[in-house]
Amino acid sequence: MPGAAQEPPVVPDAPTARRWAVDELARPEYHVQRSLLGRLLDWLTEQFDRVQQGVQVDGRVAALVIAVAVLLALAVAWWVAGPVRRGSASASRAVLAEDDVRTAAQMRAAADAAAARGDWTLAVVERFRSVVRDLEERAVLDERPGRTAHEATLEAGTRLAGVATALDAGGRLFDDVAYGGRAATDRDDAALRELAAQVAAARRMAATRSSSAPAVPR
Structure with missing residues (x-):
């Protein structure tokens, strides 16, 4: 309704953000580039641990770092999975199926x-x-x-x-x-x-x- 107070966007805490990133990057279509995404996942895990352990980190700054890290992970994962999706789409548009032996x-x-x-x-x-x-x-x-x-x-x-x-x-x-x-x-x-x-x-x-x-x- 006009004039009604808008609820602030939900910002996940460090454990939740890490779980989201791990779940997203664990999807099968990303495994074709596991070496790259594995390193990214390790880096994100390290950053989340630092945020959790950092007693002097401002809460807003920590939330911003977490949100940016999650968005970065999703963006990289989406970019890597693009060729997989296109490859799957291409394979599904075949003229002749492998089991079609007709003349x-x-x-x-x-x-x-x-x-x-x-x-x-x-x-x-x-x-x-x-x-x-x-x-x-x-x-x-x-x-x-x-x-x-x-x-x-x-x-x-x-x-x-x-x-x-x-x-x-x-x-x-x-x-x-x-x-x-x-x-x-x-x-x-x-x-x-x-x-x-x-x-x-x-x-x-x-x-x-x-x-x-x-x-x-x-």
Whole structure:
């Protein structure tokens, strides 16, 4: 209510602040940088002990030191955990799961079946997967489960430069539909059918150029 006295912010005492910091830094995502965070935790523990033992330390100064130390610990921990969170997010956006052993033809059949019953979202997802699996079967890409759409299209685009832009667009469509919550349409499925045809033509053209290249004299 206007004019009502506001309660002062809660400032933890030294034991509470130390417990908060220890609990936060003990979370699993921070263990990838345990050496750095371990040293930080040791330093914070030492500072908290000094505050507890310092009989001549002003209470307000001690509270300020504790609050700053806790905020610093949380900030460093958040910064260290960032790559872990991003890495986990990246892994969850894979095109092909490790246990998916289907062939490109089987994935195309699944896409066609989904399209026939109007499930355009599944049709788009399976059709893009079939494109990536086909590139693996044709040795344009190495077999690597967990590869993201961006990684697949970027790598394939360097080998099939003529369809690099189309591959990138297809990868973005896959991410939007599979992980971005976008509802696919029949036009999206048609776009990926066209992508598959373009990739097949570019692959055949690259193979023809490779086979017709003159032998280098030794």
